[in-house]
Amino acid sequence: EVQLLESGGGLVQPGGSLRLSCAASGFTFSSYAMNWVRQAPGKGLEWVSSISDGGSRKYYADSVKGRFTISRDNSKNTLYLEMNSLRAEDTAVYYCARGDSRLFDYWGQGTLVTVSS
Amino acid sequence: SYVLAQPPSVSVAPGQTARISCGGNNIGSKRVHWYQQKAGQAPVLVVHDNSDRPSGIPERFSGSNSGNTATLTISRVEAGDEADFYCQVWDNSPDHSWVFGGGTKLTVL
Numbered sequence: 001e002v003q004l005l006e007s008g009g010g011l012v013q014p015g016g017s018l019r020l021s022c023a024a025s026g027f028t029f030s031s032y033a034m035n036w037v038r039q040a041p042g043k044g045l046e047w048v049s050s051i052s053d054g055g056s057r058k059y060y061a062d063s064v065k066g067r068f069t070i071s072r073d074n075s076k077n078t079l080y081l082e083m084n085s086l087r088a089e090d091t092a093v094y095y096c097a098r099g100d101s102r103l104f105d106y107w108g109q110g111t112l113v114t115v116s117s
Numbered sequence: 118s119y120v121l122a123q124p125p126s127v128s129v130a131p132g133q134t135a136r137i138s139c140g141g142n143n144i145g146s147k148r149v150h151w152y153q154q155k156a157g158q159a160p161v162l163v164v165h166d167n168s169d170r171p172s173g174i175p176e177r178f179s180g181s182n183s184g185n186t187a188t189l190t191i192s193r194v195e196a197g198d199e200a201d202f203y204c205q206v207w208d209n210s211p212d213h214s215w216v217f218g219g220g221t222k223l224t225v226l
Binding site for chain 2: 110
C-alpha cells in the first residue's frame, strides 16, 4: 500500500524558514517523480514544485521560485521542501504527492504551515 | 500560463447525473485529470488521461475531453459523492507546470 506521510509544518513568522519532509513507503520511491501541492485555507489546489525520479530535474511555481527548494533522498525514501522567506500567502496545507510527470496518483494527508506574527 | 475554468458549484439530486465542466484553450489537445476532495481529506485521483479510471474508482465516474471543454460525469449520484472536484493538466509553455482548475463544489440535494 502506497503511503506518504508529511511532517515539519507549524507556525513561523513572516520572513522565516521551514523544512517539510515526506516519508514514502509501499512503492519503489526512486522510480517516481514527486511533488508538493498546497491548499490555502478555504481555497483550491495549487501546484508548488516537482522533482524527477533521480532528482536531476526540478520545477517550481512562479509564486515560490527563488524561495523554495525541493530535494529528495532516495536512500531514505524521503522528499523535502525547504521554504525560505515565508510570506503570509504561503499559509496552507502542503501535500506530498506521487506523480508520473503528468498527474498526481497518490497523496499524503498534508501538513499545515501557518505564516503569521 | 495556461488557465482552467470550472463552475464554482453544481447541485444534483441523488440518483441523477452530475456533469462538471473544465474549460481551457484547446484543452482537447491535452490530457485532463480529475481529483475528488471530500471535506477534511486529501484529494483522490478519480479520472486520468481524460477518461480512464484508476483501480477502485466506480464506473459511475467517467470523463470526456474535446475542443475547449473537458467534462467529468458522475452517474447515479450518491450522497457520499458530495465533494470538491478539481481538473488538472500538465503544461510546458513556457516551462513545465501542473495547472489546476479552481474547483467545483458538488452538492447532493
